[in-house]
Amino acid sequence: MFLINCPNCGPRNVSEFRFGGEQHPRPELDTVTREEWQHYLYARRNEQGVQTEWWYHRQGCRQWFLAERDTKTSEVLGTYWHE
Amino acid sequence: MPNDKLNHWLPWGSKGRMWHARPLKDRYDVVIIGGGVHGLAAAYYLARDHGVTDVAVLDRGYIGSGGSGRNTAIVRSNYRTPEGVPFYDESVRLYEGLSEELGYNVMFSQRGHLTLAHSDRSIKGLRERAETNQILSVNSRLIWPDEIKKLVPALDVSDRPRYPIMAALWHPPGGIIRHDAVVWGYARGADRRSVAIHPQTTVTGIRTEGDKVVGVETDRGFIKTGVVHNATAGWCSTIAKMVGLELPVVTHPLQACVTEALKPFLDVVVVSGTLHVYVSQSDRGELVMGQEIDPYASYSQKSTLGFLEGLSQHILELMPGLVHVRVLRQWTGLCDMTPDYSPIMGFTPVEGFIVSVGWGTYGFKAGPASGKRIAELIATNRTPDLIAPFALKRFYTGELVGEKAAAAVAH
Numbered sequence: 001m002f003l004i005n006c007p008n009c010g011p012r013n014v015s016e017f018r019f020g021g022e023q024h025p026r027p028e029l030d031t032v033t034r035e036e037w038q039h040y041l042y043a044r045r046n047e048q049g050v051q052t053e054w055w056y057h058r059q060g061c062r063q064w065f066l067a068e069r070d071t072k073t074s075e076v077l078g079t080y081w082h083e
Numbered sequence: 084m085p086n087d088k089l090n091h092w093l094p095w096g097s098k099g100r101m102w103h104a105r106p107l108k109d110r111y112d113v114v115i116i117g118g119g120v121h122g123l124a125a126a127y128y129l130a131r132d133h134g135v136t137d138v139a140v141l142d143r144g145y146i147g148s149g150g151s152g153r154n155t156a157i158v159r160s161n162y163r164t165p166e167g168v169p170f171y172d173e174s175v176r177l178y179e180g181l182s183e184e185l186g187y188n189v190m191f192s193q194r195g196h197l198t199l200a201h202s203d204r205s206i207k208g209l210r211e212r213a214e215t216n217q218i219l220s221v222n223s224r225l226i227w228p229d230e231i232k233k234l235v236p237a238l239d240v241s242d243r244p245r246y247p248i249m250a251a252l253w254h255p256p257g258g259i260i261r262h263d264a265v266v267w268g269y270a271r272g273a274d275r276r277s278v279a280i281h282p283q284t285t286v287t288g289i290r291t292e293g294d295k296v297v298g299v300e301t302d303r304g305f306i307k308t309g310v311v312h313n314a315t316a317g318w319c320s321t322i323a324k325m326v327g328l329e330l331p332v333v334t335h336p337l338q339a340c341v342t343e344a345l346k347p348f349l350d351v352v353v354v355s356g357t358l359h360v361y362v363s364q365s366d367r368g369e370l371v372m373g374q375e376i377d378p379y380a381s382y383s384q385k386s387t388l389g390f391l392e393g394l395s396q397h398i399l400e401l402m403p404g405l406v407h408v409r410v411l412r413q414w415t416g417l418c419d420m421t422p423d424y425s426p427i428m429g430f431t432p433v434e435g436f437i438v439s440v441g442w443g444t445y446g447f448k449a450g451p452a453s454g455k456r457i458a459e460l461i462a463t464n465r466t467p468d469l470i471a472p473f474a475l476k477r478f479y480t481g482e483l484v485g486e487k488a489a490a491a492v493a494h
Contacts, residue, residue, distance in 0.1 A: 001387050015389060019379035021333065035479055042331035042422055042478040046320035048382050071334075072382045 002074045007081055008061040014074075020054030022047065023066060048072055055079075101267055102274035107281055110307035111139040113461060114299050115314055116286050116322055118142030119151035120262070120447060121439050122314035123269035123280075124454020125461070130276035132455070133462035138278045139308075141301065143285040143318075147266035150316040153416030154447040155339050155361060155373045157352055159196045159257035161223040163212050163489040166472035167425060168219045170452055173469065175256055177451035178265075185268035189261055190366070194350050196257025197234060199401075201246035201357040208356075208488050209252040216254075223254040237348055237402045244400045246357050257352060259363050259371075262447060269454070289325040289436070296326065296435035310461055312437040317382065317417030319440035326433045331478050332419045332441045335376040336383060338390040340413035342405075344368035356490070358397040369411065372398060376418055376444065384415040418443050423483035424490055428453060428473040429466050437461060438475065444490060 003011045022044055027036050045051065051071060056064050068077040113129065115122040118140050129135040142148065160172040182188050200206045209225055216223040228240040231251050240248045270280055281303075288300035289311055298307045313322050323330045349364040359375040374394045377387070391413060399406055421427060421441040426449065428439045437460065439453050456470045466474065472484050 001389055014379070022380070038479045038481070039329070043329040044320070044331065044333055045324075045329060046332055046334055046380070048321055053380070071380055074379075074381055074383050 002076065004055060004067060004076050005079045006057045006060055006063075007065050007079050008063055009057060012057070012060060016057060016059040018056040018058045020056055020064065023052045023054060050077060101271045102280050105279040105281075107284070107301075107303050107306070108139070108279070109304065111279070112137040112308065113139070113310045113312065114306055114308040115140045115312045116299070117149070117314035117316070117318075118146035118266075118270075118280060118282060119149050119314065119316070120147075120266055120269065120450030121151075121442075121453050121457075122312070123266060123273055124450050125312060125314060125439070125457045126278045126280075126454075127269045127273040127276070128455045128458035129461060130273055130278050133458060135458075135462055136277040138273075139306065140273070140278060140280045141284045141286060141299075142282050145282045146270055146280060147263055150416050150418070150442070150446050151262055151266050151450070153339070153414060154262060155363070155371050156259045156262045156447065157196070157257070157361065157363065158191070158260050158448045159254055159352075160221050161196065161198070161212055161216050161252060161254040161257065161489070163208075163215060163486055164425075164484050165215060165219065166484045167486050167489065168216060168221055170469055170473075171445075171449060172219070172221050173455075174449050174452035177455065178260060181265065181268065181451065185272050187264060187268035187271060189264040189268055191258060191260045192366075193256050193258040194352065194363075195234070196254040196352045197231070197354065198252040198254070199231070199248050199353065199355040199357070200250045200252070201248060201355065203249075205357060206250045209250065212489060213252055221254075222256055223252055226251050226253045234351055235349065235353060237404055238353070239401065239403055246400070248401075259352060259365070265450065286322065286325075289322070291326055291433060294432065294434055296433060308435075310435050310437065312439065312457065312461065314439050314457075316419055316440070316442060316446055319419050319438070323431075323438065323440070326431075326436050328431055328433060328436070330427065330438075330441065330475070331421055332427070333380050334382055335379070335418050335420055336381050336415045337373065337376045337418045337444060338386055338413060338415045339371065339373040340391065340394065340410050341365075342370040342372070343409045343411055345370065345408065353401065355397070355401060358400060360394060360397045360401070362398060362401075370405070370408070376420065382417060384417065386413045386415055418446075422478070424486040425484040426453070426473050427475050428457065428470045429460060429475065431475055445486070
């Protein structure tokens with residue numbers, strides 16, 4: 001168990017959130033090939049260490065945001081809104 | 084010698100040691116990364132069936148220290164897809180003959196596997212699995228509360244619980260096995276056929292020339308080889324990235340626990356997909372219990388209180404009589420989850436880099452079949468039909484093998 005600092009609500013227990021997977025850039029829809037699109041859909045870095053990932057505060061403000069988290073220790077280094 | 088027969092059944096075998104520490108050579112025909120059931124089975128079948136004995140099995144810890152020693156030892160073949168059922172069934176059949184094959188008692192107890200349904204929708208899902216299983220000659224059928232109560236008197240089949248038990252999928256060939264013995268037995272069998280087992284050897288890189296594997300970098304030096312088999316769990320993405328491959332895998336922790344020993348009262352494996360729990364009673368009388376994967380990606384193997392609370396709540400809903408039973412210990416393993424809950428087996432775009440990864444929560448039960456077929460693939464340089472549907476390329480051709488409905492956990 002660990003805490004996540006929701007940019008809107010402040011530190012809350014991880015059980016209030018939904019994990020949304022690692023952030024990876026979406027390819028340009030006009031130029032993307034099928035293979036690139038399938039890669040975007042399925043392939044993951046699955047980092048052992050710090051990664052940027054999506055979280056959704058489902059039992060709070062119901063907002064999606066980004067977090068930097070170490071996947072080896074679950075230490076959350078920072079949270080922020082997308083863009 | 085008269086003692087040979089007895090020694091045969093003793094854990095140290097007739098040659099004194101289960102396996103030998105051999106010097107690490109600077110080249111092998113095949114290097115297998117991961118000394119668990121998948122890696123050791125592949126090495127064993129390479130040597131036994133194909134005469135390929137210049138094989139090294141590397142593990143960063145001791146053998147069987149990963150998923151092979153952390154699972155809840157359940158073996159079954161009541162899967163959902165026509166691709167999955169025959170594959171896992173081959174594994175069950177290999178497990179059935181494994182004690183005799185390896186000359187080592189793996190204590191496979193085919194006590195039966197019971198998957199409970201608590202809703203109309205899950206009855207439909209189980210019925211679909213039963214029909215698919217029967218067409219493919221796997222013994223499994225739908226049963227109702229009166230028969231369930233006879234099989235497991237401890238279950239509460241009344242309508243009092245929040246999710247009453249409505250039906251179940253009964254799979255008699257399923258059961259539990261002594262997972263460490265499977266690892267040790269394969270290790271011994273492989274060692275006797277000259278396979279080199281190197282624990283405490285960490286792979287730090289894989290050297291390629293063009294799109295071809297030429298060797299493995301380890302903390303004990305460079306090993307020249309043309310074939311590298313990635314048979315790891317928890318490390319599969321990290322190792323695949325050493326050759327520039329990103330796999331469709333996300334690693335999640337999966338926790339389990341064991342209670343104090345009780346008198347024998349439960350002689351089948353009980354699973355509930357709705358409540359996300361599974362429980363069986365070991366030969367020592369302890370209840371071995373597990374739940375769903377942790378709901379976020381992590382490589383942490385720390386146990387959590389949340390898991391224990393959720394698990395206890397759900398187990399007590401099934402068997403209220405266990406209310407005062409104490410938990411002895413809990414532990415965590417790593418599961419490499421794929422989008423369709425089926426594994427990734429076979430060739431990759433990098434020549435000489437073979438994978439048997441992404442097993443999610445199904446890895447241990449598939450070990451023998453995966454090992455046997457990967458050995459065949461390496462020896463013949465051709466993908467066996469049985470594992471062809473599980474190739475990495477399915478994610479690029481859109482031919483996924485959806486086994487999520489056959490999972491006890493994590494819907």
